[in-house]
Amino acid sequence: MRTALKTLIVSLAVVAGFAAARGPDIVLPDGTTCKPVDPEIGATVADGKVSHFCQDGVALVGTTQLVDDQGLVTRIEYDPAAPATILSDALVGFEVRGVTLADGTTCLNAGKGATLAFLGERVNFTCDDDAVILGYFDWDGATLLATKGVVKYSEADGFTLAGHERMEVSVLDGSAYIVGSEWRLASFGPNGTAALPDHEITLEIKDGQVAGSAGCNRYFAPVTFGVAGGVTFGPAGATMMFCEGAMEQEQRYLTALALVDDYSITPDDELVLTGGGETLVFRR
Numbered sequence: 001m002r003t004a005l006k007t008l009i010v011s012l013a014v015v016a017g018f019a020a021a022r023g024p025d026i027v028l029p030d031g032t033t034c035k036p037v038d039p040e041i042g043a044t045v046a047d048g049k050v051s052h053f054c055q056d057g058v059a060l061v062g063t064t065q066l067v068d069d070q071g072l073v074t075r076i077e078y079d080p081a082a083p084a085t086i087l088s089d090a091l092v093g094f095e096v097r098g099v100t101l102a103d104g105t106t107c108l109n110a111g112k113g114a115t116l117a118f119l120g121e122r123v124n125f126t127c128d129d130d131a132v133i134l135g136y137f138d139w140d141g142a143t144l145l146a147t148k149g150v151v152k153y154s155e156a157d158g159f160t161l162a163g164h165e166r167m168e169v170s171v172l173d174g175s176a177y178i179v180g181s182e183w184r185l186a187s188f189g190p191n192g193t194a195a196l197p198d199h200e201i202t203l204e205i206k207d208g209q210v211a212g213s214a215g216c217n218r219y220f221a222p223v224t225f226g227v228a229g230g231v232t233f234g235p236a237g238a239t240m241m242f243c244e245g246a247m248e249q250e251q252r253y254l255t256a257l258a259l260v261d262d263y264s265i266t267p268d269d270e271l272v273l274t275g276g277g278e279t280l281v282f283r284r
Contacts, residue, residue, distance in 0.1 A: 022036060022038060022039065022142045022143060023036040023051070023052075023064075023142050023143065023144060024036065024099075024144050024169050024170055024171055024172045025052075025170065025171045025172070026052055026060065026064065026071075026073065026171075026172050026174060027171065027172065027173045027174055027175045028054070028073075028075070028092060028094065028174060028175070028208075028225070029092065029093075029094050029174055029175060029176040029179070029225035030175075030176070030179065030205060030206075030207070030208045030209075030223050030224070030225055031175050031176075031179040031180060031205060031206040031207050031208065032054050032055060032058065032207055032208045033054070034052035034053065034054040034058075034059075034060050035052055035053055035054075036051065036052050037050050037051060037052060037053060039051075039142060048061035048062060048074075048076065049061060049062065051063065051064065051073075052073075054075075054208075055207070055208065056080050057077055057078055057079065057080050057087070058075065058076070058077055058078075058208070059075075059076055059078065060073045060074060060075055060076075061074050061076055061089075062074045064139070066096075066137060066139045066144075066172075068124075068136045069095055069096040069109060069124065069136060070093070070094075070095060070096075071093065071094045071095075071096060071172065071174055072091060072092070072093050072094075072227070073091070073092050073094075074089060074090075074091055074092075075089070075090055075091075075092045076088065076089040077089075090224070090226075090227070091227045092225060092226075092227060093226075093227040093228065094174030094175075094176075094225075095109070095174060096109060096172055096173065096174055097109050097173050097174065097175060097177070098125075098171075098173035099125060099133070099146065099169050099171060099172055099173065100169070100170050100171035100173075101127075101146065101148060101167045101168070101169060101170065102167055102168040102169070102170050103167065105127050105128050105131055105148065105167075106127060106128055107125035107126060107127035107128075107131070107132075107133050108125060108126060108127075109124065109125055110123055110124055110125055110126050110132075116132075116151075116159060117134075118134055118149060118151075118161040118164075119134060119147075119149075119161065119164070121134040121135035121147065122134070122135065123149075123151070124136060125146075127148070130150050130151050130152060130162075131148055131149065131150055131151075132148070132149050132150075132151050133146045133147065133148060133149070134147040134148075134149050134164065135147055137169065143168060144168065144169040144172070145166050145167065145168055145169065146166075146167060146168075146169050147164055147165070147166055147167075148164065148165055148166075148167045149161050149162075149163070149164040150162045150163045150164070176205075176225060176231075177265060178205060178231075178263060178265070178271055179205045179206060180204075180205070180206055181204065181284055182202055182203070182204045182212070182284070183202065183203045183204065183271050183282035183283065183284060184200060184201070184202050184282060184283055184284070185200075185201035185202070185203070185253065185280060185281070185282055186270070186281045186282060186283050187279075187280075187281045188252070188253060188256055188278065188279065188280040188281065189252070189256070189278065189279070190277055190278065190279065192279070192281070195215075195249070196215065196245070196246065196249055198245075198246075199215035199216060199243065199245070199246040199249060199250075200213060200215065201213060201214055201215045201249075201250075201253055203271075203282060205223055208222060208223060209221070209222060209223060210222075210223045210233055214238060214250040214253055214254055215243070215246045215249050215250045215253065216241055216242070216243030216246040216247065216250050217238040217239040217240065217241050217243075217250065218238065218239045219236045219237065219238040219239075219254060220236065220237050220238070221233045221234050221235060221236040221237065221257075222234035230261050230262045230263070231260065231261070231262065231263050231273070232260060232261055232275075233257050233258060233260055235258070236254050236257065236258065238254070253280075256276075256278040256280055257273070257280070259275045259276025259277070259278050260273045260274065260275040260276070260278070260280070261274070261275035261276070262274050262275060269283075269284065270282065270283055271283075
């Protein structure tokens with residue numbers, strides 16, 4: 001919510017009277033947090049109604065689609081100096097990995113294997129202390145509600161529901177599993193060449209960027225998660241040091257990273273990036 005669009009919103013708020021934005025923050029798969037805009041302000045970019053501002057030149061437009069724990073948003077990139085100029089737009093899909101409720105309670109997705117249920121609703125999120133979320137969400141495009149329950153256990157009765165209440169959701173965390181951790185390259189290339197132990201290569205994704213060590217130089221690049229779960233990395237920038245014995249590996253790594261279009265997590269919690277005939281395997 002900065003630059004020209006920030007000025008736009010502030011000026012509109014003065015006229016309309018500033019009200020607290022409604023709806024939850026949305027954390028995108030790339031780790032970017034998008035803040036809701038009050039619908040009464042009516043901010044638009046190139047005729048698209050802005051629902052959330054994310055960072056300089058990035059916003060969400062239109063209505064967030066939410067079915068169970070699967071979400072879909074329209075993400076746009078615009079010129080902050082000329083908000084009517086759209087540089088790109090794309091649908092971004094995400095799985096709700098966690099939520100924060102209005103009272104500060106944080107909850108994590110229990111996964112598809114969860115079987116505990118009360119009031120005819122499955123426990124889909126487990127929260128702080130003994131709290132859970134029953135079922136999924138009620139979403140009218142502005143306010144997101146969930147049913148928070150308190151579960152108790154005794155040997156005599158097993159698990160029982162001690163109480164429940166409707167509560168507003170303040171944060172939907174759709175960040176990808178691979179975001180926010182530092183990953184270390186174990187091997188790469190079609191033949192699984194081991195990374196040089198004395199020139200560690202790392203990768204960390206947060207706030208829409210990937211950064212790390214390429215073995216000698218620090219590198220950074222934009223990252224994009226696709227609607228179907230793929231991932232791509234934009235042109236990389238890097239520092240310009242020379243390290244004997246590391247430069248060939250560094251160039252091969254950056255070339256391979258630029259070809260990536262998909263990722264997966266193995267049962268051993270390894271991150272596997274693939275694309276263009278390349279395979280890069282990372283461990284935490």
